[in-house]
Amino acid sequence: MNDIRYYITGHGLGHASRSCQIVNTLRRRHPELSVEVVSTAAPWFFRGFLDESVPVRPLALDFGVLQQDSLVMREAETLRAYRDFLPERQRLVKQEAASLRAEGVKLVAADIPAAVFAAAAAAGVYSVGISNFTWDWIYAGLVEGRGGYDDVLQSLTEDYRKAELLLRLPFHGEESVIRAVEDQPLVARVSAYEKGEIRERLEIPNGCRVGLISFGGFGLKAFDPSPLGQLKDWIFLSETALPGAPANVRPLPEGDYAYPDLVRAADVVVTKPGYGIVSECLVNGTACLYTGRGDFREQALLIAGLRRYGRAREIGNDDLRRGHWGAALADLLAQPEAAEELASGGDVVIADKLAQLVREQGGNKG
Numbered sequence: 001m002n003d004i005r006y007y008i009t010g011h012g013l014g015h016a017s018r019s020c021q022i023v024n025t026l027r028r029r030h031p032e033l034s035v036e037v038v039s040t041a042a043p044w045f046f047r048g049f050l051d052e053s054v055p056v057r058p059l060a061l062d063f064g065v066l067q068q069d070s071l072v073m074r075e076a077e078t079l080r081a082y083r084d085f086l087p088e089r090q091r092l093v094k095q096e097a098a099s100l101r102a103e104g105v106k107l108v109a110a111d112i113p114a115a116v117f118a119a120a121a122a123a124g125v126y127s128v129g130i131s132n133f134t135w136d137w138i139y140a141g142l143v144e145g146r147g148g149y150d151d152v153l154q155s156l157t158e159d160y161r162k163a164e165l166l167l168r169l170p171f172h173g174e175e176s177v178i179r180a181v182e183d184q185p186l187v188a189r190v191s192a193y194e195k196g197e198i199r200e201r202l203e204i205p206n207g208c209r210v211g212l213i214s215f216g217g218f219g220l221k222a223f224d225p226s227p228l229g230q231l232k233d234w235i236f237l238s239e240t241a242l243p244g245a246p247a248n249v250r251p252l253p254e255g256d257y258a259y260p261d262l263v264r265a266a267d268v269v270v271t272k273p274g275y276g277i278v279s280e281c282l283v284n285g286t287a288c289l290y291t292g293r294g295d296f297r298e299q300a301l302l303i304a305g306l307r308r309y310g311r312a313r314e315i316g317n318d319d320l321r322r323g324h325w326g327a328a329l330a331d332l333l334a335q336p337e338a339a340e341e342l343a344s345g346g347d348v349v350i351a352d353k354l355a356q357l358v359r360e361q362g363g364n365k366g
Contacts, residue, residue: 002036007110010040010159011064013277018187019187022051026351061113093337097122114159132169141297171301191264198265211236212266227323273302287311291320309342
């Protein structure tokens with residue numbers, strides 16, 4: 001039996017990143033409370049970043065937005081897939097409701113599959129969402145100009161209305177259908193090291209600039225890294241080996257470095273706007289060279305946050321894929337530091353809130 005069942009969408013890595021941060025803080029501050037994670041996010045990510053005391057059960061209760069790679073979404077296919085998923089959703093809601101009742105779960109937390117809240121309501125378990133958006137808002141953007149998916153939007157909206165509370169993160173969308181909303185500080189993983197310490201471990205020569213190439217779980221297709229070899233005073237770090245890469249593009253050994261440490265070590269992160277990497281750039285003081293990812297509603301909110309609280313510059317998809325980065329990098333590093341700082345430490349605030357809700361719902365096990 002677990003006190004908290006924490007459901008995480010399998011879409012990308014940003015949801016899993018911030019959820020791991022919250023769960024790890026919860027286990028550290030409230031070790032008497034047990035937690036189970038339910039998610040289809042990448043198992044290697046949980047192995048590397050989630051407290052080893054927390055079990056992970058793979059189960060798909062949503063799939064976010066289908067993508068070709070980090071920059072190209074498959075909008076129409078996403079809407080069709082969710083419509084096809086609706087009959088399976090009914091079965092999964094019944095299954096999870098029965099499981100919640102049988103195991104005596106006191107609190108359901110979710111980032112932020114909609115069907116979870118229907119299951120929790122059917123089981124009589126208090127449920128709380130933790131996110132900067134809900135999928136009904138994202139899918140409403142996908143439907144614009146297409147029409148014909150009222151059943152999909154209605155299912156999502158009805159499920160979210162069954163949640164008790166939304167702990168809303170920064171860079172949030174429009175007003176939520178969830179009945180109660182409490183705004184939270186930023187949740188992000190912060191490096192415990194100084195920039196110089198990490199660069200020394202990475203054997204970065206003095207005087208070199210460092211760029212971290214970061215395109216998450218979806219990767220980047222049709223990318224030519226060879227022109228980066230012309231940027232002689234730069235070293236670029238890549239999570240994977242890139243075909244045709246010059247000598248100054250280094251693949252990183254898997255598992256040797258915590259990702260927030262790589263963000264802190266870099267002068268610039270080259271990426272697309274996703275919550276996880278945006279938040280880590282902000283809290284670790286690293287500039288961000290970003291490229292657009294299509295008509296994704298969250299994107300404008302993240303870019304506005306980057307520009308307000310950090311240093312950020314856009315590069316077009318074509319220039320990014322062709323490796324024509326030199327002018328954009330120089331322009332970005334010439335920008336002044338941001339005048340405002342966004343409040344962070346949301347993992348502590350949310351962990352304590354979840355512990356409070358568990359005790360209100362069923363008493364403290366300890």
